[in-house]
Amino acid sequence: LLHQPGVASQTETACRCCGGQSLHPFLDLGFTPLADRLIRPEDGDTPELTFPLVVAFCPDCALVQILETVAPEILFADAYPYYSSFSPALLEHSRANVLQRLDERELGPSSLVVELASNDGYLLKNYVEHGVPVCGIDPADGPAAAARKVGVPTLCDFFTEEFASKFVGEHGKADIVHANNVLAHVADTNGFVAGIRNLLKPNGVAVIEMPYLLRLIEHVEFDTIYHEHLCYFSVTALDNLFRRHGLFLNRVEELAIHGGSLRIFVEPFEATGESVEKLMAHEKAIGLDTLDFFAEFSARVDTLKEKLLGLVYKLKGEGRSIAAYGAAAKGATMLNYCGLDTRQLDFVVDRNVNKQGMLMPGAHLPILAPEELVARKPDFVLMLAWNFADEILAQQQEYRNAGGRFIVPVPEPRIV
Numbered sequence: 107l108l109h110q111p112g113v114a115s116q117t118e119t120a121c122r123c124c125g126g127q128s129l130h131p132f133l134d135l136g137f138t139p140l141a142d143r144l145i146r147p148e149d150g151d152t153p154e155l156t157f158p159l160v161v162a163f164c165p166d167c168a169l170v171q172i173l174e175t176v177a178p179e180i181l182f183a184d185a186y187p188y189y190s191s192f193s194p195a196l197l198e199h200s201r202a203n204v205l206q207r208l209d210e211r212e213l214g215p216s217s218l219v220v221e222l223a224s225n226d227g228y229l230l231k232n233y234v235e236h237g238v239p240v241c242g243i244d245p246a247d248g249p250a251a252a253a254r255k256v257g258v259p260t261l262c263d264f265f266t267e268e269f270a271s272k273f274v275g276e277h278g279k280a281d282i283v284h285a286n287n288v289l290a291h292v293a294d295t296n297g298f299v300a301g302i303r304n305l306l307k308p309n310g311v312a313v314i315e316m317p318y319l320l321r322l323i324e325h326v327e328f329d330t331i332y333h334e335h336l337c338y339f340s341v342t343a344l345d346n347l348f349r350r351h352g353l354f355l356n357r358v359e360e361l362a363i364h365g366g367s368l369r370i371f372v373e374p375f376e377a378t379g380e381s382v383e384k385l386m387a388h389e390k391a392i393g394l395d396t397l398d399f400f401a402e403f404s405a406r407v408d409t410l411k412e413k414l415l416g417l418v419y420k421l422k423g424e425g426r427s428i429a430a431y432g433a434a435a436k437g438a439t440m441l442n443y444c445g446l447d448t449r450q451l452d453f454v455v456d457r458n459v460n461k462q463g464m465l466m467p468g469a470h471l472p473i474l475a476p477e478e479l480v481a482r483k484p485d486f487v488l489m490l491a492w493n494f495a496d497e498i499l500a501q502q503q504e505y506r507n508a509g510g511r512f513i514v515p516v517p518e519p520r521i522v
């Protein structure tokens with residue numbers, strides 16, 4: 107893999123949130139290709155761009171972050187292959203989220219709900235069903251077009267501080283702003299949060315989801331580290347970030363989705379609830395706001411890698427065939443960091459029809475439809491989308507009844 111230094115990315119030397127100058131790297135995943143940049147088969151011989159993937163801790167604001175910033179135009183623009191609606195569990199999760207918001211707030215035809223990174227309309231369509239006006243904002247044109255098709259008005263653009271001012275001038279302010287799994291993706295974190303502050307009505311609320319750093323560390327979910335994810339949030343770091351912009355974390359919920367997530371409720375006035383105080387006290391007690399907490403992590407990642415490779419090589423030595431499930435972004439990190447590719451794994455399956463027919467970045471596994479598991483009967487399947495393991499195992503009863511087995515890599519490689 108070829109690295110072209112200076113092309114399309116920059117290495118940060120100061121904290122991307124607070125500007126602090128004492129970033130401490132604690133994990134180096136090497137040079138990796140971009141996790142969602144799938145390869146067309148005809149481009150299989152063209153060397154891919156790779157970028158350094160180093161994770162660091164900022165002692166000034168407790169934010170964990172990667173040092174490399176890849177230009178967003180490269181990460182998210184054309185051919186961004188992620189469509190939220192391929193997971194029924196995620197759709198159910200999002201629908202429940204909307205029903206709770208409708209329960210809590212008086213929303214009607216004169217309200218406005220905005221979602222940042224609204225993808226294919228998977229969440230906002232639930233408000234539309236209830237007659238609440240919405241506007242989605244998403245820079246990826248494929249998913250944005252899919253959203254419009256299901257009746258979710260969507261502006262195809264990056265959400266920035268300037269965009270927010272223009273938007274408020276044209277559409278007014280929002281009662282609810284949703285932003286799921288996007289805060290970590292934004293290079294100008296402060297501008298994004300300032301934009302949210304501007305977008306909210308005085309009594310409005312931003313309901314924001316992100317993977318929880320504590321679960322990432324606990325469960326060795328190192329594969330959720332890739333260039334799209336610039337930040338890895340604790341409640342403490344989030345509190346520091348939002349306060350800087352006159353926004354307050356008043357409530358927080360823990361969710362099981364994506365290996366363990368936070369849903370935070372942010373408002374333009376301070377009314378800190380018990381849920382926030384409890385989690386912040388817990389983080390302080392375990393030292394999640396100190397560098398020491400991360401000292402062992404790199405060794406634990408390597409242990410996982412060694413165990414997984416040990417298992418894969420043992421099975422290959424016994425003449426077993428192995429495929430993979432989920433052409434997920436996190437799958438790219440798992441494969442590339444472990445050095446797994448077409449030498450060990452025959453193919454990967456994924457329900458997302460936009461991914462099928464392409465090759466995984468770096469590892470170049472061909473992406474096929476899930477039906478191929480039953481058709482081709484690999485002995486084992488490496489579960490790259492382990493965050494949806496329950497859902498996928500249930501769907502794959504036929505393959506499993508025929509003797510097929512899954513290898514779940516996280517938190518510790520095991521066969522199910």
Ligand code: JHZ
Nearest residue numbers: 188192193287364432433434435436456457458491494
């Ligand atoms: P999935 C995504 O990451 C996208 P990824 C993004 N980078 C992000 O921030 C995180 O989530 C939080 C497929 N699948 O969603 C769909 C099946 O084939 O865990 C996906 O390609 N059958 C913005 O890409 C992949 O697996 C199924 O039954 O790491 C899962 O990828 C299900 C449920 C999924 O995340």
Ligand code: ZN
Nearest residue numbers: 121124164167
């Ligand atoms: Zn900082």
